[in-house]
Amino acid sequence: MFKKPRTESLKLKLFRFLNTRMELSSKDKQYYLNLEKGFEGEVMFDLLTKKLQTDCLILNDLLLEVNNSKFQIDTLIISQETISLFDVKNYEGDFYYESGNFYSKSKSEIKNPLDQLKRCESLLRQMLQYHDFKLPIEPWVVFINPEFTLYQTPQNMPIIFPTQINRFLKKLDSMPSTLTGRHIKLADKLVAMHQIESPYPQLPPYAYDQLQKGITCSMCHSFSISVGEKNIVCDECGCEEKVESAVLRSVEELKLLFPDWKITTNLVQEWCRVIESKKTIRKILKRNFRAMGYGQWSCYE
Numbered sequence: 001m002f003k004k005p006r007t008e009s010l011k012l013k014l015f016r017f018l019n020t021r022m023e024l025s026s027k028d029k030q031y032y033l034n035l036e037k038g039f040e041g042e043v044m045f046d047l048l049t050k051k052l053q054t055d056c057l058i059l060n061d062l063l064l065e066v067n068n069s070k071f072q073i074d075t076l077i078i079s080q081e082t083i084s085l086f087d088v089k090n091y092e093g094d095f096y097y098e099s100g101n102f103y104s105k106s107k108s109e110i111k112n113p114l115d116q117l118k119r120c121e122s123l124l125r126q127m128l129q130y131h132d133f134k135l136p137i138e139p140w141v142v143f144i145n146p147e148f149t150l151y152q153t154p155q156n157m158p159i160i161f162p163t164q165i166n167r168f169l170k171k172l173d174s175m176p177s178t179l180t181g182r183h184i185k186l187a188d189k190l191v192a193m194h195q196i197e198s199p200y201p202q203l204p205p206y207a208y209d210q211l212q213k214g215i216t217c218s219m220c221h222s223f224s225i226s227v228g229e230k231n232i233v234c235d236e237c238g239c240e241e242k243v244e245s246a247v248l249r250s251v252e253e254l255k256l257l258f259p260d261w262k263i264t265t266n267l268v269q270e271w272c273r274v275i276e277s278k279k280t281i282r283k284i285l286k287r288n289f290r291a292m293g294y295g296q297w298s299c300y301e
């Protein structure tokens, strides 16, 4: 049972918009691609945990804070006797382990996921103690990508490799587990303590004038689209979408990128670029938002 489902983070969405509409620096671009890859890996893991039949509670994507330290949990599974804590890594390619450190094959050292896991476990334990829950925590790093190899791994590490995930979950599933109100209370408590962090301070600087205008394809993000009477069609991938839904999607993008701005017909027309008729835009806005003010000064909420 998914007590807290995973959704795309606002940060990932915003980075995706910016990547489509402007040239990101190579550092920002790398950061963005890692976000995409990380999310993809977490979704892959969700597809597997979703199949669990045992009586358990699954909590995804928690951002918690204890003693002024924030920590992020990818997946937490509460079962009768244990809390399993998973950090999901979607690393691809060859890596090796040497005296406590992780290296990629190009010999560059990467952040040790086991250190992150240890920190997360310790903070979670403090939090459970504080709220007087006494379940033991079992922490794991899950390498989800089937193309991942780690050379020289000692055997006693809390790591689940791609070839072990199914067996691991099968074992978890075969453990007898009956949850009580106390487990549910713990899950509710954790969800209630989840923090929402504003992604805006973490974005690269951007300005409206610097962003490419136009409706993008919902599938491949291309700007090359043809607008018909009712539908837009992507010239790259052939994907079709109703004009109304494409305009609303673009407005949503605009609102997320510039949360304080007033949405007007003129602004949306300039932002969408390819819709020639102001009347079409006004009609769509009227149908989907609440109009404020009148005539040329009206804006939509």
Ligand SMILES: [Zn+2]
Pocket (backbone or CB within 6 Å): 217, 218, 219, 220, 221, 222, 234, 235, 236, 237, 238, 239
């Ligand atoms: Zn497309």
